[in-house]
Amino acid sequence: MLRFVLERLVGMAITMLLVSMMVFVIMELPPGDYADRYAFRKYSGTGVSVTEADVQAIRVELGLDQPMVVRYFDWIGGIVLHGDFGQAFAFETSVVNVIGDKVWLTLAILFTTLIITYVISIPIGIYAAVKRGSAADYGLTIFSYLGLALPNFLLALILLYFANRWFEADIGGLFSSQYKDAPWSLAKLWDLVAHLWLPAVVLAWSAVAYQIQTMRATMSDELNRLSVTAARARGVPEGKLLWKYPARLAINPVVSTIGFDVNRIFSELPIVAAVLGLTELGELLLRAYLDLDMYVAGAILLLLTFIIVFMNFISDILLAWLDPRIKLGA
């Protein structure tokens, strides 16, 4: 087991290294460099005319005149050694200050979404498989089709619309206005929980649809096994039987796709965040791209990917623990 964990950790490190290179290339893609944008941001509207020499001076000061490889190692070295993600230009502070506690909010959204996804999809998937061919199963199939077809951000818009219409409530955002900048307290935490469910449900939407289908399919296969028939013949109560034989195995594909779900959730987060007015990580990423604030964008992309890679790792370990048939180290 230890060897298995170590191997996965090394694999994780290699993947992250390659990802960081890709992220760095993306950060370098926009035309012009930071010196241009920095000079423009600093002096635009002030009437000071900026010469090429000034820009060059800024370039040297920021170390942007170095070749790309050197800058990459500066950047990645800063992250690994000092936890320094560089400068956020639009905010005139360091990236760490900008992102800071938003990482925790993102994790809060992520885990709420994951919990909602599995709490809904696993029992419903089992139910649909057991009642295969019934009206309920048929309805669920249609629902899961819709879950894949209706994009989350449109669902968010529709929910906002109806909330506005029926309850005349503004349900966007993650905090009520009085808690927005308040220090953390129990009341603020409660406020967060009250606001968290909507983005979580919206984000869980397609993951639930997908996992219901997976769960239903594998559960249907498992239900046909002889072990189930044998257990039924022994007189094992139906509820216990379901959980003990088919469900235990049918859950494996769901566990193995945790990383995939996290990926999907993060993929949809920026756009859902824009619609729901969540100023947290997702929308920050969107704004960073629109402003070409590439150090912020790069840091967020890297962090999101790291969380996904880490969840992949967790799912591998969970799977190895759940399913002894998986050969460790193979």
Add this chain to the structure above:
Amino acid sequence: MSDVTPDKLNTADERERQKRLKYYSASQWTLIWWRFRRHRTAMIASAILGLMALMGVFAEFVAPYGPTTRDARYLDGPPQIPMFCDQNGCSWQPFVHGVTTQRDPVTLRSVSVPDPESRIYVVLFPAGEDVELLGFIPTNRHLFGLDDPDAKLHIWGTDSLGRDVFSRTVYATRTSLSIGVLGVLISFVLALMIGGVAGYAGGMTDNVIQRGTEVVRVVPIIPLYMGLSAAMPKEWSTTQVYFTMTLILGLFGWPTLARRIRSQLLSIRGEDYVVAARLAGARPSRIIGHHMLPSFTGFIIVDLVISFPYMILAETALSFVGLGLRPPTVSWGVLLQEAQSVRVIEQTPWLFIPAAFVVVAVLAFTVIGDGLRDAADPYSEAR
């Protein structure tokens, strides 16, 4: 020794035999088509999608007006639904009421008010704007419109600039579907090359390629697309943006298909007929293309169909937040950009109509994919 002639045997038994013979001698594709035809929902979905595609191809003809043509007399106007009856009686030909502009007594803004006394009839193939069908057939005929050339028919209403939502949706259908087609094609070619090399070579090459695939798969895709499209210079023309977008979508859409191709190739690499081809001196590209791929073309097509929705959804999402196609290009996402806030949806809900197109198109592709998967599976008959 038997003297039965064929026409004597022309019984139910013989017909059954003929049917069996036809079945056993049918080609792989005929069989797939037969099985697919039995899948009713998938057939309906294909029809809907075919209709959408036709709409996109003949957008100039189907849309009564151009995507940016403005009707200053009808801003933010609600849909005009052709009717057969009003308080002045009925007619066989559908008509709409004319629109007059009045000043709102409170806000003093000019508002469009339907005039219930006037009737403008809806006709097929009226003369309208000059367009070039398919880019080279000049015509001024459109599918439908009003017989009064000065009045405009907005069956799905207009946006804040007075542009016809129906016409814009028709043109958007062309953009969104074509971006999906091009994106899928690009990613298919990439998947074929990457998956082909990995699966055929195996060993170390395969390991390295697997690592690379893993990297592309693990980064959240929409934020990645956002990063790439944010890098497009602001001064680029709409055509440049359009082709770059298809390239971006295609460039990162290959991993799933590449993995499928790789694992299929790996599993049949040791088959005798592949070895035989190799010993006969065939080049790798011929062995892959001619001997190995045909054994799972069906599955590849299924995967291609299933990857369409992801392209369409990604394009819609990116354009929706302003990081994809840019106006004056119209795509479903660009159109939905105007319907971004709750206030807009409350006041002008018809701007949300393009969302239905997204949902229907994605649903159709998914259903067709499911139908094809069942049809392409040679063992589904046995069950």
